[in-house]
Amino acid sequence: MKIDLSRLIDRAVYKIDFEQSLDLEKIQSKTDEIVFASPVKVRGSVYETDENMYLDAVVSYEYYENCARCLKEFVNRVETVLSGRLMETSQLSDTDDEFVFYYDNEQVEITEQVLTSILLSLPMKTLCNDDCRGLCLVCGKDLNIEECSCDIQEVDPRLAKLKDLFD
Numbered sequence: 001m002k003i004d005l006s007r008l009i010d011r012a013v014y015k016i017d018f019e020q021s022l023d024l025e026k027i028q029s030k031t032d033e034i035v036f037a038s039p040v041k042v043r044g045s046v047y048e049t050d051e052n053m054y055l056d057a058v059v060s061y062e063y064y065e066n067c068a069r070c071l072k073e074f075v076n077r078v079e080t081v082l083s084g085r086l087m088e089t090s091q092l093s094d095t096d097d098e099f100v101f102y103y104d105n106e107q108v109e110i111t112e113q114v115l116t117s118i119l120l121s122l123p124m125k126t127l128c129n130d131d132c133r134g135l136c137l138v139c140g141k142d143l144n145i146e147e148c149s150c151d152i153q154e155v156d157p158r159l160a161k162l163k164d165l166f167d
């Protein structure tokens with residue numbers, strides 16, 4: 001994913017707005033394979049200040065996730081921000097405290113940073129719906145679809161054992 005900076009570098013404009021999509025099938029996180037449900041969208045701008053050029057963008061993506069409660073697969077949508085300073089590839093960055101995008105030949109390539117922002121923004125635990133009722137611990141029925149008649153009080157054998165200890 002490349003953004004053309006020529007108009008900014010020629011000083012024809014002070015700001016370039018862009019909106020692009022990245023057709024990724026999947027990426028690998030530390031623990032999982034993230035499979036996308038649609039192309040990743042990146043929209044934002046590159047602008048100039050007195051000394052530097054900066055990039056600000058919103059990355060939005062949809063991926064397949066399993067609900068932490070009912071285990072059903074659903075499409076989760078996430079938005080995250082990406083921003084940092086632009087530097088020419090020939091310059092070496094001496095600062096670690098800033099996010100840097102390197103550019104060359106009046107073009108900045110941001111794919112790597114987009115992928116990093118996705119990996120950093122992946123939620124730890126997700127629900128198909130905030131009100132998801134999950135699965136019955138006894139019969140395993142999806143309680144969002146159907147009620148069951150299990151007595152949840154007496155369900156968990158580990159809890160039952162504990163109860164014996166205290167009785």
Ligand SMILES: [Zn+2]
Nearest residue numbers: 067070128132
């Ligand atoms: Zn659920």
Ligand SMILES: [Zn+2]
Nearest residue numbers: 136139148150
């Ligand atoms: Zn049940």
